[in-house]
Amino acid sequence: MQILKPLLLLLLLTLFGAAAFVWSGVYYPGADRPHWPLTHALLQFTRERAIEHHAAAIALPANLNDPQLILKGAGQYAAMCTSCHLAPGMKDSELRPGLYPLPPNLSVVHVDPREAFWVIKHGIKMSAMPAWGPSHDDATIWSMVAFLQKLPEMTPAQYKAMVAKAPPDEDMAPMDGATMSAPGGHTHSGHAHAGD
Numbered sequence: 633m634q635i636l637k638p639l640l641l642l643l644l645l646t647l648f649g650a651a652a653f654v655w656s657g658v659y660y661p662g663a664d665r666p667h668w669p670l671t672h673a674l675l676q677f678t679r680e681r682a683i684e685h686h687a688a689a690i691a692l693p694a695n696l697n698d699p700q701l702i703l704k705g706a707g708q709y710a711a712m713c714t715s716c717h718l719a720p721g722m723k724d725s726e727l728r729p730g731l732y733p734l735p736p737n738l739s740v741v742h743v744d745p746r747e748a749f750w751v752i753k754h755g756i757k758m759s760a761m762p763a764w765g766p767s768h769d770d771a772t773i774w775s776m777v778a779f780l781q782k783l784p785e786m787t788p789a790q791y792k793a794m795v796a797k798a799p800p801d802e803d804m805a806p807m808d809g810a811t812m813s814a815p816g817g818h819t820h821s822g823h824a825h826a827g828d
């Protein structure tokens with residue numbers, strides 16, 4: 633019992649210290665300075681475990697290899713994702729150098745379909761990855777997942793040809809002029825606005 637008092641005091645001091653740190657405002661919140669390696673490792677591990685956990689029970693649709701679904705996903709991807717995740721033949725975008733964490737280059741990186749579905753639908757807190765669920769139904773999100781399974785093997789020419797054939801991204805029509813028209817536009821010119 634004698635040990636409880638000093639422990640309690642230590643706990644109070646720690647809480648007080650943490651509160652003073654937050655209140656002081658000295659924490660640097662800018663995206664242009666990375667976390668400490670320990671903070672970064674902890675956040676990354678937490679995120680990876682959480683996505684695995686939440687994605688584990690998702691049932692894969694039977695049509696994930698359907699060419700029409702993949703084609704639809706190509707149009708979605710070209711319209712909404714390349715400014716952050718790049719595409720075959722795309723070196724960089726204006727957005728990427730300033731992003732922290734840096735989005736993975738999905739024209740190179742293979743993603744697990746369940747985890748990709750979960751992340752696309754729900755997004756990732758405190759990162760640039762938006763939740764696309766509020767604006768897209770599950771079938772449309774699966775089309776992007778289906779496309780992502782093929783993307784890393786595609787050459788720039790194959791990618792271009794597929795995006796040119798893809799159905800227009802109707803969901804995005806209202807947003808086109810506002811936010812999504814400029815980034816990465818040069819690599820898939822014409823497509824993103826086909827729905828206008």
Ligand code: HEC
Binds near residue numbers: 709712734
């Ligand atoms: C504004 C930038 C931005 C846009 C636009 C964006 N993402 Fe992301 N995305 C991110 C970031 C940042 C991460 C990584 C977050 C992290 O590491 O915590 C990410 C992660 C992902 C992942 C997880 C990859 C992995 O290795 O686990 C997938 C899949 C993904 N995005 C798909 C998409 C798709 C599909 C779209 C378009 C519908 C899209 N993203 C649009 C920024 C973006």
